[in-house]
Amino acid sequence: MTEQPEQFELQATRYREETLKRSDRLMDYFLACYGLTGLALAFYYNTWSVALGVGGGALVVYYAVKALMSGSNLYQYVLSAVFGIFTALFIYQMHGLVEMYFFAFIGSAMLITYQKWELQIPLLVVMSIHYAVLAYLNNTGHSLYTARPGQFTAQTFVIHIFLTMTIFFVCGLWAYQLKRFQEKLIRQTILMGELKQEAQLSQERLQKKQALQQLNEELTLRAKELARSNAELEQFAYVASHDLQEPLRMVTSFLTQFKRKYYDVVDEKGKNYLRFAMDGSQHMKQIIHDLLEYSRVGRIEDKMEPVALNEVVNDITNIYRKEIQEKKVIIHCEDLPEINAPKGAIRQVFQNLIGNGIKYQKPENVAEINISCREIVGHYEFSVKDNGIGIRPEYFEQIFIVFKRLNTKTQYPGTGMGLAITKKIVENLGGTIYVESVMGKGSVFRFTIPKMTSGGDA
Numbered sequence: 001m002t003e004q005p006e007q008f009e010l011q012a013t014r015y016r017e018e019t020l021k022r023s024d025r026l027m028d029y030f031l032a033c034y035g036l037t038g039l040a041l042a043f044y045y046n047t048w049s050v051a052l053g054v055g056g057g058a059l060v061v062y063y064a065v066k067a068l069m070s071g072s073n074l075y076q077y078v079l080s081a082v083f084g085i086f087t088a089l090f091i092y093q094m095h096g097l098v099e100m101y102f103f104a105f106i107g108s109a110m111l112i113t114y115q116k117w118e119l120q121i122p123l124l125v126v127m128s129i130h131y132a133v134l135a136y137l138n139n140t141g142h143s144l145y146t147a148r149p150g151q152f153t154a155q156t157f158v159i160h161i162f163l164t165m166t167i168f169f170v171c172g173l174w175a176y177q178l179k180r181f182q183e184k185l186i187r188q189t190i191l192m193g194e195l196k197q198e199a200q201l202s203q204e205r206l207q208k209k210q211a212l213q214q215l216n217e218e219l220t221l222r223a224k225e226l227a228r229s230n231a232e233l234e235q236f237a238y239v240a241s242h243d244l245q246e247p248l249r250m251v252t253s254f255l256t257q258f259k260r261k262y263y264d265v266v267d268e269k270g271k272n273y274l275r276f277a278m279d280g281s282q283h284m285k286q287i288i289h290d291l292l293e294y295s296r297v298g299r300i301e302d303k304m305e306p307v308a309l310n311e312v313v314n315d316i317t318n319i320y321r322k323e324i325q326e327k328k329v330i331i332h333c334e335d336l337p338e339i340n341a342p343k344g345a346i347r348q349v350f351q352n353l354i355g356n357g358i359k360y361q362k363p364e365n366v367a368e369i370n371i372s373c374r375e376i377v378g379h380y381e382f383s384v385k386d387n388g389i390g391i392r393p394e395y396f397e398q399i400f401i402v403f404k405r406l407n408t409k410t411q412y413p414g415t416g417m418g419l420a421i422t423k424k425i426v427e428n429l430g431g432t433i434y435v436e437s438v439m440g441k442g443s444v445f446r447f448t449i450p451k452m453t454s455g456g457d458a
């Protein structure tokens with residue numbers, strides 16, 4: 001986990017602002033106490049003019065700078081100098097140098113709250129000037145406080161400066177350490193926040209994973225149920241269509257007998273009825289046949305064998321030879337690959353698609369069928385394109401459903417099973433099938449066969 005620099009800056013700025021506000025407020029109280037101390041000392045030592053002039057003046061300067069330069073930090077440095085001035089003031093009021101260390105320390109310590117070691121500098125400068133002035137006065141014959149003239153030697157001066165500097169150095173160091181400590185605290189707070197977030201995320205991830213697992217289990221269960229009910233349905237379709245063949249054969253055979261023996265006897269109406277009945281039984285025979293074909297797909301494992309697809313297309317054109325010649329159908333077939341597949345099933349796919357291309361044409365149209373193939377990742381994609389009546393987009397999916405027909409039987413004969421069988425075969429081989437079409441212009445059926453399944457050159 002890495003700490004974001006912007007996040008740290010944001011937090012640090014917030015902490016800095018809080019610290020500044022707190023410190024400024026503290027200084028207001030503290031300066032009031034300093035002012036009052038000056039007045040108390042003035043009362044006791046009768047030093048009103050210095051207390052009001054120097055002390056009051058220092059406070060006025062501090063608050064003026066703070067108010068006038070609100071955007072800058074200068075007032076903090078002024079504050080530091082003001083502490084020095086008050087220290088000098090108190091020494092002057094009390095006439096004693098001993099108290100100096102006490103007040104110097106108090107001022108210096110108070111500045112720590114800003115967490116800036118640099119703030120010790122103005123205080124040090126003021127104190128040094130104060131000493132220098134005292135030393136000068138003492139050495140020019142003035143009697144100062146408890147010191148006799150000439151007593152303030154260079155050595156005394158250096159010792160005082162050194163001792164005061166030690167105070168400022170220690171307090172400066174504390175200010176610096178405090179700042180470092182706060183930065184460390186911010187970093188740790190950010191880290192804690194990130195850790196908490198990470199923990200929450202992993203908790204959520206775990207919950208999602210569990211939910212997904214549950215969903216997967218349910219899905220597997222449903223898929224199994226679906227596969228079972230599909231198998232049952234197919235079994236039912238197979239048995240029903242198989243068993244229906246026998247009574248249908250009987251109906252057809254008696255109708256044929258009836259026609260042979262009584263056709264000339266019945267009137268025109270009766271002949272029509274007979275025709276309808278024979279058409280119906282013929283259509284039903286076709287439906288049962290297609291239904292059986294459909295339920296057979298995938299039930300009986302056809303053996304895989306090398307299939308030269310151009311030969312398959314040639315065979316199919318032979319089957320439709322009569323129709324092709326009559327309607328002058330044009331069939332273009334590109335070079336198709338040899339694939340490893342169940343020959344009967346593959347032939348049926350091409351036969352259904354080519355047959356539909358020839359069938360679903362306007363009567364005046366010359367049908368043109370184009371068969372092509374291209375290779376896409378791991379698959380062959382075959383296309384059977386016609387220039388027929390076309391299909392509306394809303395039926396692109398529905399036409400692959402069992403018994404779905406878009407035209408009447410009288411317009412175009414059929415059972416509505418061809419594409420359902422085709423789709424089932426293609427999907428059983430691991431491929432997909434779909435159609436693209438423009439009404440009145442024609443349709444393209446595209447289907448894929450995986451190379452692995454087909455054992456082609458993959």
Ligand code: ADP
Nearest residue numbers: 356357360399405406407414415416417418419
């Ligand atoms: P059938 O041809 O026996 O009706 P299919 O399953 O082969 O059954 O086709 C389903 C329906 O899809 C057809 O009834 C027809 O309306 C439509 N259809 C299929 N192929 C084409 C095509 N090439 N052009 C236009 N319509 C088609």
